Amino acid sequence: xxxxxxxxxxxxxxxxxxxxxxxxxxxxxxxxxxxxxxxxxxxxxxxxxxxxxxxxxxxxxxxxxxxxxxxxxxxxxxxxxxxxxxxxxxxxxxxxxxxxxxxxxxxxxxxxxxxxxxxxxxxxxxxxxxxxxxxxxxxxxxxxxxxxxxxxxxxxxxxxxxxxxxxxxxxxxxxxxxxxxxxxxxxxxxxxxxxxxxxxxxxxxxxxxxxxxxxxxxxxxxxxxxxxxxxxxxxxxxxxxxxxxxxxxxxxxxxxxxxxxxxxxxxxxxxxxxxxxxxxxxxxxxxxxxxxxxxxxxxxxxxxxxxxxx
Amino acid sequence: xxxxxxxxxxxxxxxxxxxxxxxxxxxxxxxxxxxxxxxxxxxxxxxxxxxxxxxxxxxxxxxxxxxxxxxxxxxxxxxxxxxxxxxxxxxxxxxxxxxxxxxxxxxxxxxxxxxxxxxxxxxxxxxxxxxxxxxxxxxxxxxxxxxxxxxxxxxxxxxxxxxxxxxxxxxxxxxxxxxxxxxxxxxxxxxxxxxxxxxxxxxxxxxxxxxxxxxxxxxxxxxxxxxxxxxxxxxxxxxxxxxxxxxxxxxxxxxxxxxxxxxxxxxxxxxxxxxxxxxxxxxxxxxxxxxxxxxxxxxxxxxxxxxxxx
Numbered sequence: 340x341x342x343x344x345x346x347x348x349x350x351x352x353x354x355x356x357x358x359x360x361x362x363x364x365x366x367x368x369x370x371x372x373x374x375x376x377x378x379x380x381x382x383x384x385x386x387x388x389x390x391x392x393x394x395x396x397x398x399x400x401x402x403x404x405x406x407x408x409x410x411x412x413x414x415x416x417x418x419x420x421x422x423x424x425x426x427x428x429x430x431x432x433x434x435x436x437x438x439x440x441x442x443x444x445x446x447x448x449x450x451x452x453x454x455x456x457x458x459x460x461x462x463x464x465x466x467x468x469x470x471x472x473x474x475x476x477x478x479x480x481x482x483x484x485x486x487x488x489x490x491x492x493x494x495x496x497x498x499x500x501x502x503x504x505x506x507x508x509x510x511x512x513x514x515x516x517x518x519x520x521x522x523x524x525x526x527x528x529x530x531x532x533x534x535x536x537x538x539x540x541x542x543x544x545x546x547x548x549x550x551x552x553x554x555x556x557x558x559x560x561x562x563x564x565x566x567x568x569x570x571x572x573x574x575x576x577x578x579x580x581x582x583x584x585x586x587x588x589x590x591x592x593x594x595x596x597x598x599x600x601x602x603x604x605x606x607x608x609x610x611x612x613x614x615x616x617x618x619x620x621x622x623x624x625x626x627x628x629x630x631x632x633x634x635x636x637x638x639x640x641x642x643x644x645x646x647x648x649x
Numbered sequence: 650x651x652x653x654x655x656x657x658x659x660x661x662x663x664x665x666x667x668x669x670x671x672x673x674x675x676x677x678x679x680x681x682x683x684x685x686x687x688x689x690x691x692x693x694x695x696x697x698x699x700x701x702x703x704x705x706x707x708x709x710x711x712x713x714x715x716x717x718x719x720x721x722x723x724x725x726x727x728x729x730x731x732x733x734x735x736x737x738x739x740x741x742x743x744x745x746x747x748x749x750x751x752x753x754x755x756x757x758x759x760x761x762x763x764x765x766x767x768x769x770x771x772x773x774x775x776x777x778x779x780x781x782x783x784x785x786x787x788x789x790x791x792x793x794x795x796x797x798x799x800x801x802x803x804x805x806x807x808x809x810x811x812x813x814x815x816x817x818x819x820x821x822x823x824x825x826x827x828x829x830x831x832x833x834x835x836x837x838x839x840x841x842x843x844x845x846x847x848x849x850x851x852x853x854x855x856x857x858x859x860x861x862x863x864x865x866x867x868x869x870x871x872x873x874x875x876x877x878x879x880x881x882x883x884x885x886x887x888x889x890x891x892x893x894x895x896x897x898x899x900x901x902x903x904x905x906x907x908x909x910x911x912x913x914x915x916x917x918x919x920x921x922x923x924x925x926x927x928x929x930x931x932x933x934x935x936x937x938x939x940x941x942x943x944x945x946x947x948x949x950x951x952x953x954x955x956x957x958x959x
Contacts, residue, residue, distance in 0.1 A: 407927065416927065463798040481793060487895020488773040489931050498889040499923040510925060579808040579889065585797020613809040615820060617717070617726065621799050 340398045340646070343388045344639025346445060346631075347380065347404040349373070349420035349472055353631065354387040356395075357639030361456030363632055365391045377426040385435045399439045401642030403448025403634040404428065405475070410490030413442030419509030420472060420523075439649075441642035445634055446475035447484055447493065452637025453590055454479040457628035462588040466580060468495065469593035470573065470602070473509065473521040478584065484641070495580065496521070500572050516576055520569030520602070522548050522595045528565055537561040548598040555601050563601055570602035574609015581614040581622055592627045650708045650956070653698045654949025656755060656941075657690065657714040659683070659730035659782055663941060664697040666705075667949030671766030673942055675701045687736040695745045709749045711952030713758025713944040714738065715785070720800030723752030729819030730782060730833075749959075751952035755944055756785035757794055757803065762947025763900055764789040767938035772898040776890060778805065779903035780883065780912070783819065783831040788894065794951070805890065806831070810882050826886055830879030830912070832858050832905045838875055847871040858908040865911050876911040883912075884919015891924040891932055902937045 344363070346353040350373065355366035369387055374380040388400055406418035406428075413429025433440040443451075450467035453459040459467070459479060468476040474496035478485035485493045496517035497510050505514030506524060518524045529546035532538050538546065538561050540554040554562035581589070595602060611619060627633060654673070656663040660683065665676035679697055684690040698710055716728035716738075723739025743750040753761075760777035763769040769777070769789065778786040784806035788795035795803040806827035807820050815824030816834060828834045839856035842848050848856065848871050850864040864872035891899070905912060921929060937943060 464802065480795070480797075483791060483793075485790070485894075487790075488897030489895055489928075491928055492774065492893065492895030495889075495893055497925045498892045499925075512925065515925075576889070579805075579886070580893065582808045583802065583805055583890065583893075584795075585799055585802030587798035615807045615809075615822065615825075618799075618801055 340643060341395060342399045342639045342643045343391060343397050344635035345384055345402040346634030346638060347384060347402055349405055352387055353635050354391045355635045356391055357636050361636050363636060366632055366635060367391055375422045377423055381431050381435050384432060388436060397438055399642045399646045400436060401638035402442045403445040403638040404442060405445045407491050408442050408444050410486040439646055441645045443638060443641055446477040448638035449633040450477035450479050451484050451641055452629055452633035453627060455640050456636055457633055458590055458625045459588055464584055464586040465588045466584060466586040467590045470596040471593035472523045474517040495576050498576060516572055520573045525551060525565060525569060532561055548595040552599040552601060566599050566601040567605040570605025571609045574606035575613045578610040578613030581610060581618050585618055586622050589622050589624045590627060591624060650953060651705060652709045652949045652953045653701060653707050654945035655694055655712040656944030656948060657694060657712055659715055662697055663945050664701045665945045666701055667946050671946050673946060676942055677701055685732045687733055691741050691745050694742060698746060707748055709952045709956045710746060711948035712752045713755040713948040714752060715755045717801050718752050718754050720796040749956055751955045753948060753951055756787040758948035759943040760787035760789050761794050761951055762939055762943035763937060765950050766946055767943055768900055768935045769898055774894055774896040775898045776894060776896040777900045780906040781903035782833045784827040805886050808886055826882055830883045835861060835875060835879060842871055858905040862909040862911060873911055876909050877915040880912040880915025881919045884916035885923045888920040888923030891920060892928050895928055896932050899932050899934045900937060901934060
């Protein structure tokens with residue numbers, strides 16, 4: 340069976356043909372302008388699939404997308420970073436391509452890829468958390484991807500950790516974890532701080548996590564506070580997850596994670612703070628083994644399994 | 650196959666013969682003095698099993714116990730309410746009785762009982778939370794009891810929600826959720842408040858949740874604050890679980906829960922506060938269908954399934 344995996348993010352997409360053993364052939368990365376129209380996304384994904392398949396027949400397509408995806412149907416209820424609401428994504432793409440399409444949240448595809456072929460192989464209870472533009476996460480336990488009743492389970496990003504007048508989140512609420520520690524949120528919060536005369540060392544452009552890290556290392560207390568506050572909130576939430584889920588492997592990654600030692604240190608301290616030592620000591624914190632190909636591999640493997648089961 | 654189920658709590662135990670369809674025969678409840686010695690507990694459980702079996706042969710025994718239980722082995726690492734550390738409970742009881750013994754945390758047994766025979770039948774993702782002397786919880790998802798890697802998963806009681814100098818918890822740490830809202834914690838905190846001249850309406854004896862509720866309804870602001878603060882912390886933690894797990898059924902029960910409308914209202918508000926509306930609206934909050942027999946039925950059924958699988 341020939342299966343193509345696709346990882347559709349807020350600014351780019353990756354695709355490749357994925358073998359049953361997880362090997363990827365012809366992995367390609369494409370930038371896109373944002374794809375605010377679902378129709379444009381369907382076209383972009385369809386063209387990417389055709390391109391990586393190189394004329395060979397495709398039996399199924401698996402897609403991971405930064406969105407809230409209903410399980411079973413692949414219906415997207417919200418994709419804040421893409422600006423979509425209520426898009427029957429799997430159905431539209433299947434009609435366009437004429438093959439079965441299986442759609443999951445992007446972190447679920449990444450977590451599944453790492454579980455099947457990467458740093459999560461052999462894990463009993465795997466928790467994967469990516470700190471990128473937003474905060475994405477997913478759980479694999481007992482060989483099964485956690486979906487919850489409707490398909491939205493496994494996500495920590497929209498747990499409310501701040502007050503009712505906390506920072507606005509892409510999901511429409513205020514005070515979500517993602518509104519404090521995602522890369523987008525850090526940039527917005529940094530811009531607000533600069534407008535108040537703070538963060539003088541960060542220049543005039545958009546402030547990335549890496550720029551904040553440089554400023555913090557250079558002695559800017561406000562940059563350090565932003566990074567540490569976000570890391571602390573994330574770490575405390577992860578510590579609660581360590582208690583509640585009792586994972587043996589916690590995989591941490593994403594651009595903001597790698598950009599900032601201040602974030603990393605605060606996350607680790609936060610985990611130690613909220614989790615019980617008996618549970619903390621049974622979890623191993625690891626990095627990704629598959630890097631940016633994890634989502635492509637995981638999405639394809641989930642599609643392969645769904646088709647084979649059907 | 651004849652299977653006896655046992656629910657071993659901090660002050661009493663229940664036992665009965667449980668059929669494959671969940672019917673209980675000869676359910677009996679026994680008070681015990683605390684069973685601080687594991688050997689006494691083994692004897693008490695063995696005698697209860699023999700009593701309810703009424704001379705008939707027993708093929709297996711399932712026990713739910715208020716403890717941290719390692720999965721597969723039934724080894725208890727901690728039982729704060731019983732005062733135990735590192736007890737090979739399943740092995741000791743199996744040697745005493747001469748039949749296979751399967752041990753789980755008490756809330757896991759209760760959750761499984763409600764999932765198989767009670768208010769959780771048909772649930773995809775069931776979260777059960779009991780607010781009694783402590784805070785117990787367990788998760789059943791996709792037909793499987795959540796254990797986590799070592800067996801301690803599904804528990805919210807020891808998530809740290811307060812500061813390093815917060816109230817002492819039975820687990821040895823400070824600031825655990827259970828140290829704010831469990832019945833034992835409420836009694837301790839009420840005694841401290843009374844020592845400062847507060848809670849004048851509560852009399853001189855041990856202060857129960859029910860006494861606090863009466864005082865709060867009678868206009869005592871400190872009683873009300875204690876109940877609402879505990880309920881709020883529990884509710885916020887449950888709201889995070891609703892986001893992270895996406896359950897379709899949340900079963901709430903336990904003595905403190907039923908004793909206090911102030912607690913119940915604060916819990917519901919806390920859930921609404923931290924959970925996202927898209928996830929909040931897909932969870933149904935229900936009460937127990939099996940009452941105090943849930944643990945006996947669940948423990949027996951878990952034993953039956955483990956034996957049949959072996």
